[in-house]
Amino acid sequence: MTTRHFLTLLDLTPQELHNIIHRAIALKKSPTLRDETLKNKTLAMIFEKSSTRTRVSFEVAMTQLGGSSLFLSPSDTQLGRGESIEDSAKVLSRMVDVITIRTFEHAKLERFARNSSVPVINSLTDDFHPCQLLADMQTYFEHRGDIAGKTVAWVGDGHNMCQSYINAARQFDFELRIACPEGFEPNQDMLDANSNRVSIVRNPAEAVAGASLVATDVWASMGQEEERRQRLEKFHGFQVTRELMAHAASDALFMHCLPAHRGEEVSAEVLDDPDSVVWDEAENRLHAQKALLEFLCNAR
Structure with a gap:
């Protein structure tokens, strides 16, 4: 099965997006629906830009769904020391189940996704912020x-x-x-x-x-x-x-x-x-991303 990525809203169909929205609402209303749907799954978070809502919401989302997350900044990884995007993508995607990236150039995100065997999520680029x-x-x-x-x-x-x-x-x-x-x-x-x-x-x-x-x-x-x-x-x-x-x-x-x-x-x-x-909107980053993570991991 082809790996599904979420780099822009156009990567999913309108029906899939609606399904994610409705799942997010259900997860928000009934916390018991979490049921560790991402148990033993690991999210790698590569952030080249600072973040509050995005980082916290992704980390908490994985925890609430029974999974775990790794926060990686350029100074923490070989990406910051010259390893190619392609090589990093190939290595990381053999170790984790899903990757989210917050960076500047959208083309960099696309290069990473082309070389990743697991879903890649756009946490923000200069061009798009689909989450x-x-x-x-x-x-x-x-x-x-x-x-x-x-x-x-x-x-x-x-x-x-x-x-x-x-x-x-x-x-x-x-x-x-x-x-x-x-x-x-x-x-x-x-x-x-x-x-x-x-x-x-x-x-x-x-x-x-x-x-x-x-x-x-x-x-x-x-x-x-x-x-x-x-x-x-x-x-x-x-x-x-x-x-x-x-x-x-x-x-x-x-x-x-x-x-x-x-x-x-x-x-x-x-x-x-x-x-x-705006406060509901900020909180919903957590719930929408839980539904997105479930969708992408299950799509594999």
Whole structure:
């Protein structure tokens, strides 16, 4: 059987993604369903970027499912001393059952997956963050039901989170409006391939109008700290405020993958508002990843 990987949302079918969401909800509601489904399984976690939610959620997920995890930074492994990605993938995949990687270049993740005999999960690259979208979709399903046919507004940088929302629009069948300053658009090929459901709207209020979900992220991601001052100027007017949320549907939810910079991309009032589900969203990283780990390990 071909090894299944999860590098983007497009690696699974819409039905498989829905099944994972529903399994995640079930696991969250009934802890006894864990039943050590990953007993004696080991997850290797290779992180070249810092992390709170991703690392903790994966480690706890493996523990709750009866498995174990190994955290590996470049300084801990031969990857940091020049061993090729291909060789590392071949060696590690003979010793562990599943691997998750948090790195910069998406191409590096793809090279690793091509040489791994066990499932590889994208914990975040510069291009995509699919695990976060599993949690986001689970959160929406829990609060409002199926997101199909709804309108989602993304306000901010067209980076990895935005690009994962583009894939989510395709896989979960919703309309996505992206409000971003000129020069901060997502990949043009992705926009062209999804032009039937994804659009760029320069005015945030127009993007948010009638939306059932409004999402954002920091304006300066990891590795862009030196650009922060310049980005603050260019993103002026793109903060998600109560005034902006007033243009959305009356039952609209607000999401942010965290960590948030209060007073920059989102006001403190919106982040702490009852319609903000960011804390459920963060917790659901744990449950969605448990369901994903089960799926990938069973697919082998």
